[in-house]
Amino acid sequence: MSDTEFLSAGEEPSESALLVESEGIAVEPITQWDLFWTRLRRHRLAMIASGVLALLVLVVVSAPVLQAAGWIDSPVERLVDEGGRTLRNIPPRLSDGTVQILPPGAEAHPASTSALWFGSDDLGRGVFSRVIYGGRASLIVGFVTGMIVALFGTVMGSIAGYYPGAVDQSLMRFTDLVLGLPLLPVAIVVGRILPELTFLPGWIKQGPMGIALLLGFLSWGGLARIVRAEFLSLREKEFVEAARAAGASDRRIVFRHALPNAMSPIIVQTTLIVGIAIVIEAALSFLGFGVPPPTPTWGAMAAEGGRLAVRGFWWELVFSGFALVTTVLSINFLGDGLRDALDPTQTIERK
Amino acid sequence: MLAYITRRLVYGLVTLLALSMIVFSLLQASGGGPLDRLRLNPRMQPVIELLTKQWGLDQPVWKQYVTWLKNYVTPSELSFENALPLLAIVVAAGASIAVAKLMKSHWKGALILLVWALAVFVIFSNMTLKFNWGISFQGAGDVWDLVFGRVGATFRLGFSALFLALMIGVPLGIYQAIRQYSFFDQLGTTVAFVAFSTPIFIVGVGLQLILALYFEKWTGVKLFYVTGMNSPHYGEMTLFQQIGDTLQHLTLPAISIALISLAGYSRFQRASMLEVLHSDYLRTAKAKGLPRSRVIVKHALRNALIPVVTLISLDIAFMIGGAIITETIFGWPGVGRLYITAIGTIDYPLVMAIVMIIGIGIVIMNVVADILYGVMDPRVRYE
Numbered sequence: 093m094s095d096t097e098f099l100s101a102g103e104e105p106s107e108s109a110l111l112v113e114s115e116g117i118a119v120e121p122i123t124q125w126d127l128f129w130t131r132l133r134r135h136r137l138a139m140i141a142s143g144v145l146a147l148l149v150l151v152v153v154s155a156p157v158l159q160a161a162g163w164i165d166s167p168v169e170r171l172v173d174e175g176g177r178t179l180r181n182i183p184p185r186l187s188d189g190t191v192q193i194l195p196p197g198a199e200a201h202p203a204s205t206s207a208l209w210f211g212s213d214d215l216g217r218g219v220f221s222r223v224i225y226g227g228r229a230s231l232i233v234g235f236v237t238g239m240i241v242a243l244f245g246t247v248m249g250s251i252a253g254y255y256p257g258a259v260d261q262s263l264m265r266f267t268d269l270v271l272g273l274p275l276l277p278v279a280i281v282v283g284r285i286l287p288e289l290t291f292l293p294g295w296i297k298q299g300p301m302g303i304a305l306l307l308g309f310l311s312w313g314g315l316a317r318i319v320r321a322e323f324l325s326l327r328e329k330e331f332v333e334a335a336r337a338a339g340a341s342d343r344r345i346v347f348r349h350a351l352p353n354a355m356s357p358i359i360v361q362t363t364l365i366v367g368i369a370i371v372i373e374a375a376l377s378f379l380g381f382g383v384p385p386p387t388p389t390w391g392a393m394a395a396e397g398g399r400l401a402v403r404g405f406w407w408e409l410v411f412s413g414f415a416l417v418t419t420v421l422s423i424n425f426l427g428d429g430l431r432d433a434l435d436p437t438q439t440i441e442r443k
Numbered sequence: 444m445l446a447y448i449t450r451r452l453v454y455g456l457v458t459l460l461a462l463s464m465i466v467f468s469l470l471q472a473s474g475g476g477p478l479d480r481l482r483l484n485p486r487m488q489p490v491i492e493l494l495t496k497q498w499g500l501d502q503p504v505w506k507q508y509v510t511w512l513k514n515y516v517t518p519s520e521l522s523f524e525n526a527l528p529l530l531a532i533v534v535a536a537g538a539s540i541a542v543a544k545l546m547k548s549h550w551k552g553a554l555i556l557l558v559w560a561l562a563v564f565v566i567f568s569n570m571t572l573k574f575n576w577g578i579s580f581q582g583a584g585d586v587w588d589l590v591f592g593r594v595g596a597t598f599r600l601g602f603s604a605l606f607l608a609l610m611i612g613v614p615l616g617i618y619q620a621i622r623q624y625s626f627f628d629q630l631g632t633t634v635a636f637v638a639f640s641t642p643i644f645i646v647g648v649g650l651q652l653i654l655a656l657y658f659e660k661w662t663g664v665k666l667f668y669v670t671g672m673n674s675p676h677y678g679e680m681t682l683f684q685q686i687g688d689t690l691q692h693l694t695l696p697a698i699s700i701a702l703i704s705l706a707g708y709s710r711f712q713r714a715s716m717l718e719v720l721h722s723d724y725l726r727t728a729k730a731k732g733l734p735r736s737r738v739i740v741k742h743a744l745r746n747a748l749i750p751v752v753t754l755i756s757l758d759i760a761f762m763i764g765g766a767i768i769t770e771t772i773f774g775w776p777g778v779g780r781l782y783i784t785a786i787g788t789i790d791y792p793l794v795m796a797i798v799m800i801i802g803i804g805i806v807i808m809n810v811v812a813d814i815l816y817g818v819m820d821p822r823v824r825y826e
Contacts, residue, residue, distance in 0.1 A: 265454070272458035273465070274801050276764030277782065281466055281794065284786045288473045371642045375768055378644045379783060391644070398648040398772075402656060409652075413645045421640040428636075 131433035138429020141422035148419060152227040164221035193405045211407040213393075214400055219408050222388040223415050229300040229377070229389040230370045230419060236301065237369035240308025242362045245315025250354070252316070253323025254346060264320065271313035279372060282306050283381030300383050303376060307369045315361045322354040356434035363427035367420050374416055390416040448810060455806030462802045463795065467511065470791050471504050494580065511795065520573040577792035579785075586792045590778060590800060596672055597777035601766055603693055604700035605759070612705040613751060616712025620720060620747075621739065631709060638706035643765045647699035647772040655695060668692045670774030696773040700765040704758050711754050716747040749820045756812030760805045 132138060151158075158164045196211040196219075210219035252263040286292070286302050296302040326332055332349050340348070376382035377391030385392060390412045397409030482491065495501055502510070576586040619628040655667040668674070674688050719725060720743055728742045729735075767779035774780070778797055785793035 265457075268454060269458050269461055272455070272802075272805070273462055274760060274763060274798075274805055276767060277798055277801050278462070278466065280767070280783070280786055281469055281798070284789070285469050285473045367640065374642055375644055375764075378642075379768065379771060381786070391642075394644060394648065398652070401648075401652050406652075409648065413649070417637075417641050417645060420642070421637060424636060424640050 128433050132429055135429035135432055137425045138433075141425035141429070144418065144422045145426065148227060148422075149231065151224055152231055155221075155224050155228065158224070159221070164218070164224060193400065195405075196407050196411075210411045211405070213396065213408050214405075219393075219411055222393060222408075223390070223411050226388040226390045226393055226412060227415065227419070229383050229387065230373060230416070232300045233304045233307065233373040234366040234370045234423070236304035237308040237311065238362050238366040240305070241312045241315055241365045242358060244308070244312040245361070246319050246351075246354075246358055248312065249316040249319025250323050250346060250351065253320040254327065254342070254350070256324070260320070264317075267313045267316045270310065271317075273310060275310055276372065276375065278310065279303075279306060279376060280379065280381050283376045287384055298384060299387070300373065300389070303373050303382055304369070307372055311365055311369070315358065315365070318357045318361055319354055322357055323350055326350045326353055356431075359434060360427055360431045363423060363430060367423040367427065370416070370420055370423070448814065451810050451813065452806070455810065459799065459802050459806060463512065463515075463799060464508065466795060466798050467508050467791075468504065470789060470794060471507070473789055494578070514575045514577060515795070515799065517575050518572060519575040576796045579793050580790045581785075581788050581793075586796045589781065589793065590796050593776060593778045593781050594800075596775060597766055597770070597779060599672075599693065600696055600700065600770070600775060600777060601759075601762055603697040604704070604762060604765070605755070607697055607701040608704040608708055608758070609751075609755075611701075612708025613712045613748070615705075616709040616714075617716050617744065617747070619709065619713045620716035623717065628713075631713075635706040635709050638702050639710075641702070643699055643703060643768050644772060646702050647696065647769050650695045650699060651772060666691070667695050672776055696769045696775055699769045699772070700762055703765070704762060707758065708751065708754065712747070712751055715750045716743065719743045719747040749816070752815050752819060753812055756808045759808045763801050763804070 155164065193214055194212040196209060210223060212218055213222070248263055248267060252260045252267075283303065283306070286306075287297050289297065292302070296305065327350070332345060335345050335349050373382055374389065374391030374394070377389040378395045380392075380395070382391055383389045393408055393412035394416070397405075397407070397412055400406075401409045500507065573587050576590070578584065579586055579589060615631060619631045622628055651669055655669045658664070658666050668691050672692050674680075674692075677685060677688060680688060725738065725742055728738045733742075763779075766777065767782055769775065770777045770779035771783050778800070781793070782797045784790075785797065
């Protein structure tokens with residue numbers, strides 16, 4: 093019997109089929125995923141958090157549709173007019189010439205199709221629609237950064253962990269180097285320079301994509317280290333040794349044996365990075381080095397709202413800050429739930 | 444251990460070189476040039492020529508980088524005149540370390556290390572050392588003087604924040620671990636989670652508005668100042684007034700920076716303490732009938748405090764970022780705010796100098812944490 097035959101004899105026929113043969117009844121096998129879902133569902137905060145995140149993604153993704161349907165205003169254009177005439181871009185002014193900043197719940201103006209649930213800002217734009225559109229920047233940054241980190245960190249970490257010696261050493265030195273860069277100071281420089289780099293395409297320069305790419309390439313180091321450590325310990329495990337003895341190829345060992353067992357730290361760390369990336373993007377925008385205006389972001393709105401709040405107009409700061417904190421908190425709670433659910437040594441008692 | 448530290452320092456040096464190259468080329472890649480604003484003023488022509496020559500701005504980028512690097516590491520002034528007697532202290536302290544090492548006493552070693560660090564500090568503050576970091580392109584003055592005129596403010600803020608975070612976070616974590624699953628523990632966990640998820644700028648702006656601005660508006664009592672580090676008439680105050688004034692300015696920005704770190708320390712300390720509490724030797728200590736307080740203080744605490752030391756070095760890198768944001772919010776005259784101003788106008792010499800200072804600080808902190816960890820935990824071996 094050749095090695096491959098031995099392997100396929102051990103793995104390929106489904107376990108339920110074997111059970112049917114031996115006992116005559118079909119029993120649904122409990123898979124890893126079933127266990128994972130059972131544990132995750134038990135984590136109440138994580139379930140609430142995923143509900144909040146799902147709602148957020150839904151609202152944010154459908155923002156253009158909502159705008160087309162007339163439920164929210166354009167986040168960029170000023171939404172109000174003067175004396176009932178449809179004059180977009182002219183916010184109502186007070187007698188001294190300054191723009192009238194409307195409180196939450198103010199009546200909609202004729203040119204605007206929705207009520208000002210969250211009030212308006214000093215340029216007469218609706219805060220509600222800006223908070224929703226601001227979520228786009230945050231979610232894009234969170235998602236893209238998470239993807240880059242998961243991909244890059246896993247590839248780097250698994251190569252380093254699987255091939256000890258020169259490959260491992262050089263990759264880890266590179267990782268140390270990236271980890272050694274001070275994140276925020278470097279991100280600030282890049283954020284400042286980015287719009288001026290003429291050779292870059294517009295979608296990187298203007299939107300949140302540039303910031304996402306930047307944060308992704310600055311923050312994969314931690315995950316790479318974790319995956320490497322995981323691989324180093326996995327390659328010493330008996331089942332990997334058994335697979336190798338049975339003649340499994342490197343590719344098979346990595347993708348069938350090592351990676352699935354390293355999934356848990358990868359998922360948890362990536363979730364953590366998503367939250368951090370959203371906070372850093374917001375901080376960059378707050379400082380004025382993130383996504384350039386007039387594109388709304390929660391960070392820039394907090395900065396603007398802070399200046400308005402000094403004059404007593406608290407709403408822009410409060411609503412953008414609330415959106416930001418709720419999102420990051422939900423992601424962190426979800427990460428906590430995932431950590432618990434993915435840990436096979438977790439005892440069942442915990443609520 | 445010496446080999447280990449040397450290797451870490453070499454890696455740190457490579458990281459610093461990479462950092463300087465990245466930031467330098469980024470600054471170079473920005474459109475226009477650093478002198479664009481000066482060109483608006485025709486009388487600035489000689490200054491422009493001087494700067495162009497000094498920085499080799501008409502040269503290719505790599506040559507400019509080499510010029511920068513050479514200038515950056517070359518001292519332009521160096522004298523030990525005031526510091527010479529103190530050099531003796533350093534030598535003496537070094538000798539004492541050797542003695543302590545022979546005596547193998549960690550606590551004496553740590554104490555001597557402290558004295559030595561103090562001596563080095565005094566020497567540095569007494570000697571005249573200046574590097575040729577150039578002149579700010581925006582005409583703000585000599586970069587070395589600019590940066591070091593502001594380092595003190597940032598240190599004051601940073602150390603206050605670190606102190607707050609450690610003094611509150613660590614005992615909190617220990618208490619939570621001792622009373623695991625109690626109401627207080629659950630509350631602490633939840634609060635730490637929320638604090639951890641709240642960006643520094645939200646905390647900063649919130650504290651500033653509510654406790655400094657609105658509080659005074661509502662009650663008429665000035666509890667905290669909105670911006671700045673000292674009141675203008677600080678010099679004429681009595682000592683007590685000065686302390687009060689300092690605290691009124693310092694508290695809010697320090698809390699803003701400390702909050703996330705505080706949450707981190709309490710979580711980390713809780714986990715570390717729980718691990719020790721569940722260890723075998725602690726069960727032994729309890730089993731042989733030692734009083735609970737003695738078990739916790741003598742056996743558990745000493746070991747549970749060690750891992751936190753590693754967190755401090757990581758935290759300082761994080762706090763530098765926090766200081767940049769907080770100093771901007773509270774108008775704190777520190778390096779962080781200088782950095783933001785410098786980047787706004789792409790003032791290369793200044794940006795480069797500050798980025799490198801931050802990088803050097805992080806490298807040194809990491810090495811110090813490694814050494815401290817080894818001093819505190821005899822099980823740690825350096826290879």
